[in-house]
Amino acid sequence: MSTIVLERSEILARTTPRNSLRDTASQTLTLAWRSLTKMRRNPEQFFDVIIQPLLFTAMFTYIFGGAVSGSVANYMPLIIPGILAQTALTACMAMGTQLREDMDKGVFDRFKSLPIARIAPLAGPALADVIRYVIAATLTILVGLAMGYRPGGGFVGVLGGWTLTIVAAWSLAWIFTWLGTIARSAQAVQGISMMIMFPLSFMSNAFVDAKTMPDWLQTFVKFNPVSHVVTAVRDLMNDGKVTADVGWALFGCLVVVAIFAPLSVRSYKRHL
Amino acid sequence: MPTNNLPSNLHSAVHATGLIKNFGEFTAVDAIDLDVRQGEIFGVLGPNGAGKTTMLKMLATLLPIDGGEAEIFGVDVRKEPHRIRQLLGVTGQYASVDENLTANENLWLFARLQGVSSKDARTTASRLLEQFALQEAADKPISQFSGGMRRRLDLAASLITQPPLIFLDEPTTGLDPRTRGQMWDTIRSLVDNGSTILLTTQYLDEADQLADRIAVIDRGAKVAEGTPDQLKTSVGDSTLQLQLADGADQSLASDVVRRVVGEAPVLTPESGRMNVALDNANRAADVLIGLREAGIGITSVSVDKPTLDEVFLALTGHDTGESNDPSTDERELEVAR
Numbered sequence: 001m002s003t004i005v006l007e008r009s010e011i012l013a014r015t016t017p018r019n020s021l022r023d024t025a026s027q028t029l030t031l032a033w034r035s036l037t038k039m040r041r042n043p044e045q046f047f048d049v050i051i052q053p054l055l056f057t058a059m060f061t062y063i064f065g066g067a068v069s070g071s072v073a074n075y076m077p078l079i080i081p082g083i084l085a086q087t088a089l090t091a092c093m094a095m096g097t098q099l100r101e102d103m104d105k106g107v108f109d110r111f112k113s114l115p116i117a118r119i120a121p122l123a124g125p126a127l128a129d130v131i132r133y134v135i136a137a138t139l140t141i142l143v144g145l146a147m148g149y150r151p152g153g154g155f156v157g158v159l160g161g162w163t164l165t166i167v168a169a170w171s172l173a174w175i176f177t178w179l180g181t182i183a184r185s186a187q188a189v190q191g192i193s194m195m196i197m198f199p200l201s202f203m204s205n206a207f208v209d210a211k212t213m214p215d216w217l218q219t220f221v222k223f224n225p226v227s228h229v230v231t232a233v234r235d236l237m238n239d240g241k242v243t244a245d246v247g248w249a250l251f252g253c254l255v256v257v258a259i260f261a262p263l264s265v266r267s268y269k270r271h272l
Numbered sequence: 273m274p275t276n277n278l279p280s281n282l283h284s285a286v287h288a289t290g291l292i293k294n295f296g297e298f299t300a301v302d303a304i305d306l307d308v309r310q311g312e313i314f315g316v317l318g319p320n321g322a323g324k325t326t327m328l329k330m331l332a333t334l335l336p337i338d339g340g341e342a343e344i345f346g347v348d349v350r351k352e353p354h355r356i357r358q359l360l361g362v363t364g365q366y367a368s369v370d371e372n373l374t375a376n377e378n379l380w381l382f383a384r385l386q387g388v389s390s391k392d393a394r395t396t397a398s399r400l401l402e403q404f405a406l407q408e409a410a411d412k413p414i415s416q417f418s419g420g421m422r423r424r425l426d427l428a429a430s431l432i433t434q435p436p437l438i439f440l441d442e443p444t445t446g447l448d449p450r451t452r453g454q455m456w457d458t459i460r461s462l463v464d465n466g467s468t469i470l471l472t473t474q475y476l477d478e479a480d481q482l483a484d485r486i487a488v489i490d491r492g493a494k495v496a497e498g499t500p501d502q503l504k505t506s507v508g509d510s511t512l513q514l515q516l517a518d519g520a521d522q523s524l525a526s527d528v529v530r531r532v533v534g535e536a537p538v539l540t541p542e543s544g545r546m547n548v549a550l551d552n553a554n555r556a557a558d559v560l561i562g563l564r565e566a567g568i569g570i571t572s573v574s575v576d577k578p579t580l581d582e583v584f585l586a587l588t589g590h591d592t593g594e595s596n597d598p599s600t601d602e603r604e605l606e607v608a609r
Contacts, residue, residue: 008345008346011345011359011436012345012346012347014358015347015355015358015359016354016355016358017354018354023387026384026387030381030384030385031385033381034370034373034381037372037373037377038372041372042372105370105371106364106368106369107368107369107370107371108368109334109364109368110362110368110369110429113333113334113357113360113362113368114357114385115354115355115358115386116385116386120385
């Protein structure tokens with residue numbers, strides 16, 4: 001037995017009752033650094049956000065252009081913002097699978113035992129993931145421009161649409177983060193995410209004008225947050241206008257985060 | 273066992289009463305009392321699935337406590353989990369470090385997460401790497417580490433903030449004997465620096481070597497507690513070890529022993545071996561005479577101080593079904609005194 005016995009008051013004096021906001025921010029940044037380092041060492045994590053914008057933008061434009069808008073050139077203002085939203089959605093979908101895989105590893109046991117804010121292990125990767133959304137959005141716009149897309153909103157409009165896409169991706173990622181914390185395996189997350197991603201992106205105005213759809217579907221399209229993001233990005237990039245839809249898109253993002261961030265933290269805690 | 277409200281409470285690092293954990297119908301931890309004094313190594317000994325890890329996880333705020341009370345340095349584990357996490361260093365059965373980072377990066381990361389400045393985190397990381405003889409591997413990815421190196425890094429990661437209490441969950445499981453010995457030395461040196469250690473193990477010699485006091489846990493319940501010596505004495509002052517010439521004689525021999533010393537021996541049916549606990553070494557002769565009279569042949573005999581192995585078998589092993597074996601309860605009371 002040791003001869004040094006610490007006084008209890010001395011021991012407790014070194015502790016704090018809770019994490020301050022500053023502690024939480026610093027822990028989130030540290031864990032974002034961890035995720036970025038991981039990405040750098042496993043560059044295949046960037047494949048989807050590099051290949052998909054190249055492939056989907058060209059594919060959708062040339063396949064549907066003539067049928068939907070009469071010509072490829074006329075379809076561009078419609079489809080490029082649509083592809084942007086879809087790419088954002090698929091890019092952030094990976095969050096859930098990644099998190100689930102990560103949570104099954106030993107290092108998450110340590111995160112749980114450390115006196116860190118419970119949201120930090122979720123918010124850190126979410127913050128690091130922004131770099132993937134940046135790549136996806138930038139590449140989609142560049143491919144569009146290369147194919148002849150000439151956005152009427154000019155540089156500022158495009159910048160606005162680009163920013164909104166990234167904000168939307170970060171917000172929608174919380175849905176998949178939540179899935180990652182509740183599902184039993186990474187495969188399950190993958191499966192459920194697909195089920196969510198496809199209706200959200202296709203049952204919207206991303207690829208065609210919603211007016212051609214049956215009434216009941218139009219109702220869904222109207223309330224789908226992705227539709228608002230698509231419309232808002234079109235308004236920004238094609239017309240350079242900040243319309244009500246920009247407001248609705250941002251509001252929709254806020255609602256998604258307000259619901260799914262606390263849900264994620266709650267189920268993450270329960271996973272302990 | 274009425275261990276609560278003892279005066280020693282004030283010097284307890286861990287004080288728990290009636291801890292319960294249920295997983296559905298299954299009770300993994302069944303009303304366990306625990307009192308770990310400051311500055312000691314307390315060993316929790318039990319077979320796989322006895323509930324050791326579950327108990328540790330409850331105390332470390334990693335699992336909700338279903339019943340009972342637990343305090344660490346007087347802080348309620350349920351009410352102030354954040355404070356508890358600051359008082360504890362936890363090293364699990366499996367290394368909880370990041371496979372994608374180097375040893376250096378791992379330690380830096382965990383230090384930063386606990387509010388250490390970036391510069392100090394670097395200093396702390398290199399100090400710990402040196403202390404655990406990992407400097408040469410500092411910048412290698414963990415995937416290239418051996419089991420022993422991982423375990424050392426894991427322990428180093430638990431010591432960043434020099435926590436006053438350290439939980440070691442089977443710290444040497446899966447390590448080779450040499451690495452195991454090194455780990456033991458490390459654990460001893462932690463206590464010399466003022467830490468308190470709660471360790472679980474399924475190795476009897478490990479508990480014997482390291483622990484000041486031991487609690488034996490079986491099927492979620494505590495079956496005995498005391499110093500290694502007390503536990504050994506509880507089985508008898510010495511043990512008579514017999515090798516039967518014919519394994520088939522075992523049940524007959526067992527009856528003879530029960531008649532002579534009043535208690536059943538511990539049997540190893542595969543090898544025809546039999547261990548008899550004796551409160552007095554002189555009783556060995558009585559047993560041998562009894563066996564001779566019954567016509568049971570013996571190939572070897574020895575009288576030894578009991579090992580912890582025998583304590584363990586006596587307390588948990590030969591009692592296959594009923595956990596309410598009266599002899600176990602008696603022993604528990606004896607040791608508790």
